[in-house]
Amino acid sequence: MNKMASLSSKKTGFLSSLSYQVRHLTMSRANCNIINSNNNSNKYYDLVVIGGGSGGLACSKEASQLGKKVAVLDYVSPSPQGTSWGLGGTCVNVGCIPKKLMHQASLIHSAVQDSYSYGWMDSNNASLNVTHDWNLLVDNVRNHILSLNWGHRVQLKEKKVDYYNCFGRFVDNHTIEATDKNGKKMSLSADNIVIAVGGRPAFPDQVPGAREFGISSDDIFFLKEPPGKTLVVGASYVALECAGFLNGLGYETSVMIRSQPLKAFDEHLSKLVLDHMEAEGVEFLRDSTPLRVDRIINESGKTELQVSYSTRTDNSNNNGSQEMHKVAVDTVLFATGRRAATTDLKLDILGIQTDVSTCQIPVDDNDATSLPNVFVIGDAALGRPELTPVAIMSGKLLAKRLYSNSSELMDYKMVPTTVFTPLEYGAIGFTERQAIDQFGEENVEHFLYRCSMHFISHWSITYHSVTAINVILRLFVLPLKGGRELLVFI
Ligand SMILES: Cc1cc2nc3c(=O)[nH]c(=O)nc-3n(C[C@H](O)[C@H](O)[C@H](O)COP(=O)(O)OP(=O)(O)OC[C@H]3O[C@@H](n4cnc5c(N)ncnc54)[C@H](O)[C@@H]3O)c2cc1C
Numbered sequence: 001m002n003k004m005a006s007l008s009s010k011k012t013g014f015l016s017s018l019s020y021q022v023r024h025l026t027m028s029r030a031n032c033n034i035i036n037s038n039n040n041s042n043k044y045y046d047l048v049v050i051g052g053g054s055g056g057l058a059c060s061k062e063a064s065q066l067g068k069k070v071a072v073l074d075y076v077s078p079s080p081q082g083t084s085w086g087l088g089g090t091c092v093n094v095g096c097i098p099k100k101l102m103h104q105a106s107l108i109h110s111a112v113q114d115s116y117s118y119g120w121m122d123s124n125n126a127s128l129n130v131t132h133d134w135n136l137l138v139d140n141v142r143n144h145i146l147s148l149n150w151g152h153r154v155q156l157k158e159k160k161v162d163y164y165n166c167f168g169r170f171v172d173n174h175t176i177e178a179t180d181k182n183g184k185k186m187s188l189s190a191d192n193i194v195i196a197v198g199g200r201p202a203f204p205d206q207v208p209g210a211r212e213f214g215i216s217s218d219d220i221f222f223l224k225e226p227p228g229k230t231l232v233v234g235a236s237y238v239a240l241e242c243a244g245f246l247n248g249l250g251y252e253t254s255v256m257i258r259s260q261p262l263k264a265f266d267e268h269l270s271k272l273v274l275d276h277m278e279a280e281g282v283e284f285l286r287d288s289t290p291l292r293v294d295r296i297i298n299e300s301g302k303t304e305l306q307v308s309y310s311t312r313t314d315n316s317n318n319n320g321s322q323e324m325h326k327v328a329v330d331t332v333l334f335a336t337g338r339r340a341a342t343t344d345l346k347l348d349i350l351g352i353q354t355d356v357s358t359c360q361i362p363v364d365d366n367d368a369t370s371l372p373n374v375f376v377i378g379d380a381a382l383g384r385p386e387l388t389p390v391a392i393m394s395g396k397l398l399a400k401r402l403y404s405n406s407s408e409l410m411d412y413k414m415v416p417t418t419v420f421t422p423l424e425y426g427a428i429g430f431t432e433r434q435a436i437d438q439f440g441e442e443n444v445e446h447f448l449y450r451c452s453m454h455f456i457s458h459w460s461i462t463y464h465s466v467t468a469i470n471v472i473l474r475l476f477v478l479p480l481k482g483g484r485e486l487l488v489f490i
């Protein structure tokens with residue numbers, strides 16, 4: 001254990017007891033991969049859920065609470081860089097939770113930088129001068145995640161859901177083959193089957209070296225070495241959030257944007273988010289596409305990753321000229337979208353088709369596939385917002401529809417979302433453009449609100465926290481602290 005890890009584990013007795021529990025569990029898992037289940041019981045269930053992430057856990061626990069015999073399978077295939085994790089899915093292990101912790105770490109840095117303006121100083125009356133330890137942050141994030149992994153296992157046990165640390169694939173629409181990490185197979189049969197397998201980062205296959213030398217959001221939160229100078233490829237949630245916290249933690253960060261950033265959001269508000277990041281030091285390589293990634297030794301003998309990329313120089317013409325560039329960095333993070341983990345489920349046996357580009361499965365309003373007893377929830381379902389509260393709520397509602405005479409459907413339309421960039425961007429409802437298109441320009445009023453909380457900070461000159469509202473139809477919040485701005489309008 002390194003010095004920082006030992007420091008962090010000394011901080012709480014809980015963590016050391018947790019690591020004992022995790023070690024103990026790992027040992028018992030080595031002897032018996034199929035846990036929580038009675039090996040002598042028959043392997044018949046009312047419901048089998050494939051995937052123990054946000055949606056699968058919520059659905060399986062709800063169904064069990066309603067008196068049904070339920071099993072959940074969860075298996076994590078390592079990332080191309082070999083990163084793996086425990087029970088709980090994307091959000092807990094490589095999504096919302098570690099992302100928000102790293103975002104918070106970067107906001108703390110920002111607050112420290114601002115603190116002198118608000119009267120904070122060291123004993124020599126100078127502004128606070130701090131350094132950051134990547135490994136300490138990663139250790140603490142990892143320990144928190146381990147506690148959540150453990151918590152999910154305990155909850156499944158308490159709620160009498162059988163948990164199999166196995167990969168599931170279909171044999172037919174009532175039978176799942178479950179394979180553990182040693183290749184041991186077993187068969188589970190069920191009346192109903194829920195696919196809740198989520199998604200994984202997609203590397204651009206046309207870019208040689210991307211998968212070999214690049215990393216994705218599956219790796220960044222567990223990196224053993226500080227990322228150093230980083231190029232983030234992509235311009236949506238994952239790319240901008242990761243670039244925001246990496247830059248905030250002090251790493252030189254650039255973002256390669258192929259077309260429009262935060263496409264699903266309002267253009268002028270997305271611009272504020274990017275302007276703010278740029279002012280904080282993030283470099284944007286616009287209209288640019290990666291071509292290849294090579295590992296090189298630079299003139300000083302240091303190993304670097306060299307990214308060759310093209311930049312469009314004439315936006316008005318799709319065939320416009322291209323300039324070729326190269327940039328050398330320590331880390332390349334590909335945040336170029338996600339694909340549903342459906343390719344190895346043997347869906348062809350069931351005659352279920354998936355979307356060619358996203359691998360997601362089409363479903364009806366009832367979350368059912370073309371087979372009436374096979375359902376899909378969460379990120380694996382086509383056309384749904386890929387968000388944790390959505391996966392959780394649709395899992396719970398599906399269980400209630402199946403097992404407690406409920407007919408309540410999930411409303412996938414009015415779903416709030418926040419992009420955790422340094423200037424956070426929260427939104428619900430229509431974009432201004434969509435509102436105008438649907439209701440007419442005369443029915444849409446757009447307000448922009450500037451918050452005075454940061455007027456004496458280093459952000460105050462140009463960048464404010466901003467709230468914008470398209471009256472009645474849409475509420476936007478780009479707050480540094482959102483609640484205050486909302487109060488102005490409520
Ligand atoms: C970097 C990042 C940040 C994010 N931040 C946010 C946020 O701030 N807020 C928010 O709302 N959402 C956020 N999301 C999205 C959120 O994580 C997902 O929408 C959510 O986790 C989807 O839940 P799910 O149950 O569909 O799938 P997942 O949580 O992905 O769970 C699926 C599980 O199934 C397992 N599995 C896959 N195939 C099989 C198989 N054949 N057999 C057994 N197990 C299998 C997987 O290993 C995984 O554990 C973020 C995502 C990323 C990548």
Ligand SMILES: NC(=O)c1ccc[n+]([C@@H]2O[C@H](COP(=O)([O-])OP(=O)(O)OC[C@H]3O[C@@H](n4cnc5c(N)ncnc54)[C@H](O)[C@@H]3O)[C@@H](O)[C@H]2O)c1
Pocket residue numbers: 204233234235236237238239241256257258259260261262288289290335336337338385386387417418419420
């Ligand atoms: N805060 C949150 O709630 C949160 C955070 C992260 C992710 N998510 C969820 O996860 C989903 C996936 O997010 P995402 O950011 O991975 O994917 P995305 O599909 O939304 O964005 C992919 C980005 O990569 C770019 N891209 C794709 N291929 C490229 C290539 N070859 N070269 C250059 N750029 C390329 C696209 O232009 C786009 O900007 C989101 O839709 C969201 O629902 C939510």
